[in-house]
Amino acid sequence: MCATANGKAESQSDVSPSTQKLTGKPPAKLLTLPTILTIGRVAAVPLLVGSFYVESWWGPAVTxxxxxxxxxxxWLDGYLARKMDLGTPFGAFLDPVADKLMVAATLILLCTRPFEAGGLGHAPWLLTIPAIAIIGREITMSAVREWAAAQDRKLLEAVAVNNLGKWKTASQMSALTILLAAREGSIIGAKTFAYSGVVLLYISAWLALWSLVVYMSKIWKVLLSQ
Structure with missing residues (x-):
């Protein structure tokens, strides 16, 4: 999934004259619309978990x-932050956290309940393997980016989001959407739907690991050039 862009929302009513005099710029608002949307994603995680365990036909649909x-x-908060210059440092920090919480929670939930569609319940490890790869990659990249930010600009640029990471996020979101929907075994083509979601999740896991290799390779080149 993409991080909220940094920026500042200027509002004269929220700026004290002394602050403007010292900095020359009005301070950024803490809560802009993109940041509120990001906070909403964090707040939605408990709702996701709760609806996942609802024993009713509407449970999978709500989840x-x-x-x-x-x-x-x-996607929307990143677009608004760039288009309307509403990004904030807090939003830039919280956006990837919200994404990782939602993805990790969904992967763990899917691993806790075997599929009824397509007989996938006979191989519970089928989702566990890509789940571990994806979550492990995200934890590793978070640590690497934090370390790079504390070093120098070149290292930080080496771990900037690239097209491979965007493809990883797109395939990951698509796979998880399909797998959540496929939990409703009564839908037409549920078996094919479930298997396509599993295949896409493995592709996402491969892209996640490959992007990690690419990032680490870039970091290694920067370190060797210093």
Missing amino acids: TGIFIAAAFTD
Whole structure:
């Protein structure tokens, strides 16, 4: 999934004359619309978990709807931050945290309940393997980016989001949406739907690991050149 861009929202009513005199610029608002959308994604995680364990026909539909809404707001808050210059340092920090919480929670939930569609319940490890790869990669990259930010600009640029990371996020969101929807075994083509989601999740896991290798390779080159 993409991080909220940094920026500042200027509002004269929120700026004290002394602050403007000292900095020459009005301070950024803490809560802009993109940041509020990001906070909403964090707040939606408990709702996702709760609806996942609802023993009713509407449970899978609500869970899938929450996840789709979260994926959409992830795109929307980044778009608004860039288009309207509403990004903030707090939003830039919280955006990837919200994404990782939603993805990790969804992966763990899917691993805790075997599929009824397509007989996937006979191989519970089928989702566990890519889940560990994806979550492990995200934890590793978070640590690497934090370390790079404390070093120098070149290292930070080496771990900037690239096209491979964007493809990883797109395939990951698509796979999880399909797998959540496929929990409703009564839908037409549920078996094919479930298997396509598993295949896409493995592709996402491969892209996640490959992007990690690419990032680490870039870091290694920067370190060797110093």
